[in-house]
Amino acid sequence: MTSDITPGGTSTAGSKNRATIITIAIALLIGALVALAGSQGGAELAGFPLYAWAVAAAFLIQVLVYLPSAAAKTERFFDLTGSATFIVVTIGLLIAAPAPDARSWILGAMVILWALRLGSFLFARIHRSGSDDRFDDIKGDKLRFLRVWIMQGLWVSLTAAAAWIAIAGGTAEREPIGWLGIVGIVIWVAGFVIEVVADLQKNAFKxxxxxxxxxxRTGLWxxxxxxxxxxEILLWVGVAIVAVPVLxxxxxxxxxxxxxxxxxxxxxxxxxxxxAKADKKWGGDADYEEYKAKTPVLLLKLTRP
Incomplete structure (x- = not known):
């Protein structure tokens, strides 16, 4: 029987637990600070900033789904919960916001359409595979499993920040959409189409x-x-551009x-x-190395392949 004590006298399990707790605390602190800053000058609900309600709800939803998931040691609803959080909180903001204007509805539609597409895509993927190997080593450890749910709450809160803050803005007269808003919408549409087409092409390939x-290495790839x-990056830039005039x-x-x-x-x-995964699988292959050398990592190459 081996000891769980390192030569330095520190419990390995204890160190992992402390690191996990610190990570959770930092995630909650970041969420709270962003909620505090983004709520300045915004609308309130029951005496509490509306945007802060949204961030709190994003974390609370994760915890509520985490509890039965931890008990069953399953990650099956993890990705679906993340997507659903975007939808539920955004709809809640649109309902609770004082007289939401056209910008608010456009931002809400952007977030909801993206989340619906992502949720269906991820649900289909987990349905095909039956499990997600990212969670194999942690779903049996309640504290470490909780950490990924809390991090998902932070991911949702930070990703949706621009849209949610703009929707939860104050009751002052709103700015018209204007040319900047139109530019943001066009960028969002371009990003959304690129992401959807790329995913469809990869699914068909597989x-x-x-x-x-x-x-x-065909199509957009x-x-x-x-x-x-x-x-994905392009569409969230578009969301931010639409939100900017009312910040x-x-x-x-x-x-x-x-x-x-x-x-x-x-x-x-x-x-x-x-x-890293691709390098491990195809590294050294002449075709793969040529593909890497000639194809940008992120930006779409405008010239024909």
């Missing part, structure tokens, strides 16, 4: 038995190694939304993980 064990992520004071924290999405996908959980 569904063809002839492509088993091969990497995709011939112009970018991660066109779906490029579309005041500390509400400018809303711009954390596109910045967060860019950093998350390009530096943390998106591109780096998939690039």
């Amino acid at each position: 569904a063809d038995p002839a492509n088993k064990g091969r990497f995709i 011939s112009r970018s190694r991660h066109p779906n992520y490029f579309g 005041v004071g500390w509400q400018w924290i809303a711009l954390i939304s596109p910045v967060f999405v860019v950093l998350l996908l390009s530096k943390v959980s998106g591109v780096p993980l998939l690039e």
